[in-house]
Amino acid sequence: MKIVLNGEPREVRAPSLHEALSELGFGGAAVATAVNGSFVPAPSRVATPLAEGDRVEVLAPRQGG
Amino acid sequence: MPGFYGVDLTSRLMLGTAQYPSPAILAAAFRASAAGVATVSLRRESGGSRAGEDFWTIVRDLGVRVLPNTAGCHSVKEAVTTAHMAREVFGTAWIKLEVIGHSDTLQPDPFALVEAARILVADGFEVFPYTTEDLVVADRLVDAGCRVLMPWGAPIGSGLGLVNPYGLRALRARFPDVPLVIDAGLGLPSQAAAAMEMGYDAVLLNTAVARAGDPVAMARAFARAIEAGALARAADPMEPRDMAAASTPEIGRAFLE
Numbered sequence: 001m002k003i004v005l006n007g008e009p010r011e012v013r014a015p016s017l018h019e020a021l022s023e024l025g026f027g028g029a030a031v032a033t034a035v036n037g038s039f040v041p042a043p044s045r046v047a048t049p050l051a052e053g054d055r056v057e058v059l060a061p062r063q064g065g
Numbered sequence: 066m067p068g069f070y071g072v073d074l075t076s077r078l079m080l081g082t083a084q085y086p087s088p089a090i091l092a093a094a095f096r097a098s099a100a101g102v103a104t105v106s107l108r109r110e111s112g113g114s115r116a117g118e119d120f121w122t123i124v125r126d127l128g129v130r131v132l133p134n135t136a137g138c139h140s141v142k143e144a145v146t147t148a149h150m151a152r153e154v155f156g157t158a159w160i161k162l163e164v165i166g167h168s169d170t171l172q173p174d175p176f177a178l179v180e181a182a183r184i185l186v187a188d189g190f191e192v193f194p195y196t197t198e199d200l201v202v203a204d205r206l207v208d209a210g211c212r213v214l215m216p217w218g219a220p221i222g223s224g225l226g227l228v229n230p231y232g233l234r235a236l237r238a239r240f241p242d243v244p245l246v247i248d249a250g251l252g253l254p255s256q257a258a259a260a261m262e263m264g265y266d267a268v269l270l271n272t273a274v275a276r277a278g279d280p281v282a283m284a285r286a287f288a289r290a291i292e293a294g295a296l297a298r299a300a301d302p303m304e305p306r307d308m309a310a311a312s313t314p315e316i317g318r319a320f321l322e
Contacts (some may be wrong), residue, residue, distance in 0.1 A: 004311045006109040027110030030121060032107060032150030037142065039149040057109065058115020059150055061124070064106025065081030065221070065249075065271030 003056045017056070018045035023056075031060045066267055067244045069213055070159070070191040072130065076101035077261065077291050079132065079246065079285070081271025087105045088123050090280050095127045098284035104161055104269065107151055122156075132193060134161040140175070144181045148190060148287055161215070161248075161269075163195045171221045171249075175202040179209055183299060186210030195248050198232035200239050207243060214240065215248035215269065218260065222272045224252025237264045254283075254290030261294025262302065 003010055003023060009026060014020040017040060034057040035038045040048050050056070066077065080100035085091035092183050093105065101108050103124055110117050124131060133151035138144040141164065148160045156164035164181055166174025186209055192204050198216040206214060215235055219225035227233055228250070237245060245259045248269040257268045268291065 005112075025114075026110070029110065029115065030118050030154055031110050032154045034146055034150065037146065039146050041149075041153060053283035058112075059107040059147075059154070061121040061154060062106050062108040062183075063081075063083035063085075063120065064104050064118065064136055065083045 001050070001052045003050060003053065006056070006058060015049055016046055017048040019051055020050055020056070021045065021058070024063065026058055029060065033056045033058055067242070069193075069244055073100040074130070074267070075099075076288075077267040077295060078102075078257075078288060079248075079267055079269040080274060081269070082120075082124060084275035085280060088120075089210065091275075092123065092127065094274055094280045094284040095129065097281045098274065100129060100284075100288075102130045102132050102269075103127055104134055104271065105155065106134050106136050107154060117154075118196065130159070131157055132159050132161050133157065134195075135163045137165070138163060141166050141177045141181045141184070144177070145184050145188075146183075147186050149188070152190065152272060158189060158191045159193065160190050161193045161195060164283055173197060173217075175205075178202070179205045182206055183209040183248055184243075193246070193248075198229055198236050200232075201236060203236060203240065207240070210316050213244045213246065215246040217249045218247045218268075219250025219254065221249040223250050224273060225250055226252060226256035230259075230263070233260075233265070234263055254286045257287055258290040258294035258297075261291055261311075262297050264298055289299045 012020045014023045036055050067165055070118035076099050080101040081104045132157040133155045135147040144164045164174045164177040165171050182194050185192050191319045192211050193213045193215050194211050195215050211270045216232050244266045246267045246269050247265050260268050274280050274284045299319050
């Protein structure tokens with residue numbers, strides 16, 4: 001199915017956010033996630049299904065002021 | 066110095082981590098500044114990249130407390146969601162709450178700021194609101210549960226210093242027991258010293274150090290200026306006056322006409 005990952009269209013097979021993160025190369029990474037603008041805590045990723053067109057944000061630590 | 070949500074900081078300098086020429090210079094600038102807090106952010110990560118983890122390792126090695134920000138957020142929802150994401154990744158309830166209302170000045174949106182602060186305090190966050198020197202907004206932020214206020218000195222990255230000294234003095238007088246931090250707009254160590262002399266508890270800066278020709282030397286200069294300003298404040302400065310007052314005694318002056 002097609003999702004939008006960090007603003008870019010991507011194809012994923014995984015049915016859950018947790019599995020999609022592994023499929024997309026984020027397995028084990030220190031990231032925070034949101035789906036369609038809502039925060040999804042790490043423990044909830046397994047039980048968070050993805051649907052066609054979902055907007056997934058994957059954020060990580062960066063420099064800031 | 067008052068505690069920041071119960072945390073006693075040994076340094077009055079909070080330093081940003083952006084815009085340094087290299088990670089090594091960032092680390093050296095932190096050592097030179099003796100800053101006690103590092104501000105950080107969250108940004109999009111690429112699959113397979115470990116840029117976030119690499120940066121997080123550098124920050125952890127600084128040995129300072131981390132203050133994540135919500136930089137770039139323009140709405141309550143964006144800021145609240147970003148704060149939740151930051152708390153999970155950085156493992157701290159501290160959040161530097163920025164809700165930007167104007168793209169040219171990066172001035173905070175005070176209405177959205179107060180609303181976001183209220184939501185985050187209810188969610189257990191310890192909010193450091195980036196605000197203006199407006200007294201009424203500050204009152205609302207304290208009512209919302211903020212135990213620290215961070216008024217701007219000038220627009221972010223401008224280096225203009227303390228553009229409204231009257232307003233900043235009034236804020237200090239209005240909130241004698243709330244930790245106050247000048248956040249943004251400083252360009253020179255003398256401006257940080259002036260903030261300390263005004264009675265501010267700390268300053269938060271980034272660009273002035275990171276974009277200096279020699280960031281490490283500038284970090285050291287800010288540290289010394291902040292120390293000097295705080296010492297001066299504690300030393301109870303004299304009151305200025307309009308007319309001259311001779312410092313050398315008149316008594317014993319020779320008559321040589």
